[in-house]
Amino acid sequence: MRIAYVSPLPPLRTGIADYSAALLPYLARVFDRVDVYATERSDVLVDGPDVHPVGDLPERWRTYDLCVYHIGNNQSFHRSIYELALEYPGVVVLHDYFLHHLLAGLTIGGGDFRGYLREVAYARGAAGAELAYEAAVDWAHMPLFDEPLNSRLIDVSLGVLVHSRYAFRLAKSHHPGARIAYIPAPYGPEMPDDLSRDELGLPEGALLVTLAGMPNTAKRTDVVMQAIAALGSRFPQLRCAVIGDLLQGLGEPGVQDLQGRLLEIGYVPSLARFLAFLNASDVIVNLRYPSVGEASALTLRAMALGKPVVVSNTGWYADLPSDVCVKLDHTFDDGEDAGRLADALADLFAHPDATRLMAERGRSYVQQEHNSERVASEYEAVLRAWRGALYG
Amino acid sequence: MNEHDPWMIGEVPFSSQARYIGPLIVRFRQIWNGMSTRWYVLPMIQQLNVLLGRIRGRFADVADWIARVDRDQTSLRRELAETRLQVARLEERLRELESCADVGREDGD
Numbered sequence: 203m204r205i206a207y208v209s210p211l212p213p214l215r216t217g218i219a220d221y222s223a224a225l226l227p228y229l230a231r232v233f234d235r236v237d238v239y240a241t242e243r244s245d246v247l248v249d250g251p252d253v254h255p256v257g258d259l260p261e262r263w264r265t266y267d268l269c270v271y272h273i274g275n276n277q278s279f280h281r282s283i284y285e286l287a288l289e290y291p292g293v294v295v296l297h298d299y300f301l302h303h304l305l306a307g308l309t310i311g312g313g314d315f316r317g318y319l320r321e322v323a324y325a326r327g328a329a330g331a332e333l334a335y336e337a338a339v340d341w342a343h344m345p346l347f348d349e350p351l352n353s354r355l356i357d358v359s360l361g362v363l364v365h366s367r368y369a370f371r372l373a374k375s376h377h378p379g380a381r382i383a384y385i386p387a388p389y390g391p392e393m394p395d396d397l398s399r400d401e402l403g404l405p406e407g408a409l410l411v412t413l414a415g416m417p418n419t420a421k422r423t424d425v426v427m428q429a430i431a432a433l434g435s436r437f438p439q440l441r442c443a444v445i446g447d448l449l450q451g452l453g454e455p456g457v458q459d460l461q462g463r464l465l466e467i468g469y470v471p472s473l474a475r476f477l478a479f480l481n482a483s484d485v486i487v488n489l490r491y492p493s494v495g496e497a498s499a500l501t502l503r504a505m506a507l508g509k510p511v512v513v514s515n516t517g518w519y520a521d522l523p524s525d526v527c528v529k530l531d532h533t534f535d536d537g538e539d540a541g542r543l544a545d546a547l548a549d550l551f552a553h554p555d556a557t558r559l560m561a562e563r564g565r566s567y568v569q570q571e572h573n574s575e576r577v578a579s580e581y582e583a584v585l586r587a588w589r590g591a592l593y594g
Numbered sequence: 595m596n597e598h599d600p601w602m603i604g605e606v607p608f609s610s611q612a613r614y615i616g617p618l619i620v621r622f623r624q625i626w627n628g629m630s631t632r633w634y635v636l637p638m639i640q641q642l643n644v645l646l647g648r649i650r651g652r653f654a655d656v657a658d659w660i661a662r663v664d665r666d667q668t669s670l671r672r673e674l675a676e677t678r679l680q681v682a683r684l685e686e687r688l689r690e691l692e693s694c695a696d697v698g699r700e701d702g703d
Contacts, residue, residue, distance in 0.1 A: 236606060291675035323661045323669075328654030330661070332601075341600045357668045360676065528605040593683050 203582075203589060204235040204262060207228035208256060208286060209272035210279040213471070217499040218274050218297050220473065225388045226251055228578030232441075233585075237266070241279055256282050263290040267589050268360065274298050275494065277307035283509055284308070288354070293361040295584065296352065299369035299495025305351040308343060325353045332529070335442045347492040356380055361588045365409075365497035372495065381591070383584045387497040389506055389572035394477030400531035402475075404465065404482055409551060412483035414476070416501055421450045422489040422514075422532075428540035431460055433547060443467055445479055480504050485550055486511045491532040493517030501527070503573055505564035510544065510550055510557045526564040601650055602643045605636075 207229065222238075229251075230236050236251040239259045255593040256564075263269055267290030271283050284304065287294050296302075300463035307317055309317035315338050322334035326349065333349075361381040364370050369378045382457040399406050413426055423444075430442045443465040470476040480486060486504035498518065504511045505526065513519040515529035522529065528546050530593065532539050550557045608623045610616035 206649050264678060267679075267683075288671075291672050318663065320660070323657045327661050328657040331657035332650075332654070336600065352669055354664075357665065358672045358675075360672065593680060 203233050203268075203586060204237075205229070205233050205585065206237050206259060206266040206269040206292070206466075208239040208259065208269060209241075209282050211238070211253070214241070214279055215469075216274065216276055216279050218272050218279070221297070221388065224392075225392055225573055225578060225581075228574050229386070229581060231446045232578050232582040233561060241282055248510070257288055260290060263292070266292075267593070268292050268585055270295060270363075272297060272584070273301065273304070273513075274302060274354065274496075277304055277311065280304060281308060284355070288358055291358045291360055293363060293588065294355055295363045295365075296369060296373075297365065298357075298494060299352065299364060299366070299372055300305065300347065300350045301355065301492070302344070302346045302349055302351045302528075306346070321351055321354065322349065324555045325349055325351055342407060350376075350495075353377070356382075361584070363584065364495070365496060367521045368493075368517045369495040373469060380536060381588055383406060383537075385580045385584065386572050387499070387502065388574040388577035388579055389499075389502045389568050390574065392477055392503065392506070394481045394507065395472070395474040397475070397478045398480070399422065399482045402479060402482055404443065404479075405441060407439055407557060408441040409439045410441050410443055410483045411485045411547065412443040412445065412446060412480060413487045413489055414480070415448055415488075415512040416446055420492055420494075421491050422536075422539065425489065425536050425539045425543060426487050427460060427464075428536065429543035429547060430463055431436060431546045432540060434463060436459075437551060438549065443479065443483065444468055444475065444534055458575060463568070477507065480509060481507050483509060485509070485547060487547075488512070489514045489532075489543075490519065490531065491516055491539075493519070501571060502568050503560070506568040506572075508561045508565040510563065512546055512559045523563075526567045527560065542547055602646060603639055605639070 207222070207226065210216050210219040212219045212223050215230040226236065226238065227418060238251045239256045240253055241256055269286075269290060271282060271287040272280075272295045273287065274280050274297040298485055304318070305321050306318060309321060315334075318338070319331055319334040320471050322330035324330070326333065330349070333342060333345060337344040350372070352375070356377050357380070359380075361383070362373060362377075363383055363385055364373060365385065365387040367384055370382060373380070373382045399408075399410075404410060411426075411430060413421070413423065415421060426442070430440060433440055441463050442460065445467040446469055449466065467479060470479060483504075486500070486509050488498055488504070488511060490499050491499070492527060493514065494514045498513070500524075501511055501513055501519065511527040513527055513529055514520065515531045519527075519529060528550065530539070531544055532542075549553070608620045608627070610619040612619055
C-alpha cells in the first residue's frame with residue numbers, strides 16, 4: 203500500500219511535527235511505500251521515507267492509494283495542507299477537532315469576511331451566516347469553541363482519524379455517515395538528557411511545579427500563577443518553572459504575586475533538554491479549558507517520564523483513566539479554579555507515596571496505550587480497511 | 595438598533611450630559627417629542643422593522659441555498675476524487691496486464 207504523508211516536520215515548533223517524526227519510522231515498516239510531503243518551511247529530512255515539498259503533491263496524488271493530511275489550528279503550518287486536503291481529498295488526521303481558529307485565520311485573518319461567512323453558513327446554514335455577520339460587526343462573540351468549522355473538511359475527505367475518544371464521539375454524532383476512526387496519539391520512545399537540577403539551573407531543594415508551551419488563554423496560566431501564590435506560605439520551597447512563551451500576555455498581577463517563585467526557562471529547542479526539565483520537576487501542570495479536542499503531547503511526555511500530572515477534566519484529558527493523573531473540574535471563575543488547583547497540588551505534596559503510585563500507573567498507561575509501534579499497526583489496519591472499501 | 599434584537603431598530607432614549615439640569619432636559623425632550631413627532635415616527639419604525647424582517651428572511655433563504663449548494667459541491671468533489679483514484683488503479687492494473695500479455699506474446703514468438 204502506497205501512502206503520501208503530508209505534515210509539518212521538525213524543526214518547526216509544533217507538536218504535530220514532533221508527532222510525525224516519532225511515527226514515520228514505524229509507518230515506513232508497515233506500508234509498502236511512504237512518501238512524506240512537508241510544508242515549505244520545513245528543511246529537515248527524517249530518516250527513512252523520502253521527503254518532498256507539498257507543492258509536488260498535486261501531480262503525484264493519483265499514484266498513491268491514499269494521501270494522509272495532518273491538520274492542526276496553526277495556519278502558518280497548516281494552510282497549504284488544508285488547501286491540498288480540500289483539492290485532492292484523502293484521509294485527514296484531525297489533531298484538533300475544532301478548526302475554528304484555523305478557518306478564522308485563513309479567512310478573516312486575510313481580510314476575507316465573505317470566506318468566513320461561507321464557512322459558518324456551510325456548518326450551520328442561515329443561522330450560521332447570521333452568527334458570522336454578528337461576530338464580524340461585534341454584536342456577538344466568534345464561536346471559537348462552539349462551532350468546530352470542520353464539516354467541509356470531513357465531508358470531502360475519504361476518511362477521518364482522530365486521537366481522542368471525545369473527538370470521535372463528536373465527529374460520529376455530527377457526521378454519522380463518514381468514515382471515522384480513533385487511533386491513540388503515538389509516543390516516542392524519547393530519552394531526556396541526563397542532567398541534574400544544578401546543571402539545568404534549577405534550585406536543588408525546591409518543590410518544582412512545571413508548565414510548558416506556547417501562549418494560549420485556554421492553558422489557564424493565570425490560574426496556575428494564582429494557585430502557586432496561594433500555596434506559597436504552606437510550602438516555602440515551592441517554585442514554578444515555565445518553559446516556553448506561556449507568560450506572554452499574562453496579567454502583571456499574576457506574575458508579581460509569585461514573589462520570586464517564578465523560574466522563567468524560555469523556549470528550549472532541544473527535545474532531550476526539554477524532557478530533562480520535565481524529568482527534574484515534581485509535578486507537571488497542563489490545564490486546557492476550553493479544549494479544541496486535541497491530544498496533548500506534553501501530557502504524554504510527562505506521564506511517560508513517570509511524573510505526576512494535573513490536567514483539565516475536559517476533552518481528550520477527561521478520557522484519561524482517573525487513576526493515572528489528577529483531573530481538575532473547571533468553572534469560568536479563575537479564583538475558584540485556582541483554589542481547586544491549589545488543593546490538588548497540596549494533596550499531591552502531602553501524599554508522596556500515593557502520588558508516586560499514580561505517576562507509575564501513568565507511565566505504564568502511556569507505554570501500553572500510546573506505543574508508536576502499536577499506533578503504526580492501527581494506522582495500517584484502518585487505512586487498509588478504508589482502501590478496501592474504496593477500491594474493492 | 596434595538597437593544598434586544600440587533601437586527602431591528604427601536605426608539606433611542608434621550609440622554610443629557612449636563613450637570614444638575616440634565617434630567618430636566620431629558621424630561622422636556624420626552625414631552626416635546628411625545629407631542630410633536632413620536633406618533634408620527636413610531637409607525638415608520640414599525641414599517642421599517644417589517645421590511646428589515648423580510649430582508650433578513652430573504653438573506654436567510656439565500657444563505658441556506660448557498661450552503662446547500664456548497665455541501666452538494668463538496669460531496670461531488672469527494673465522489674470525483676474517489677472515482678479518479680479508482681480509475682488510476684484500473685489504469686495501473688491495465689498496464690500490468692498489457693505487460694504480462696507482451697511477455698506472453700514474446701514467449702510465444
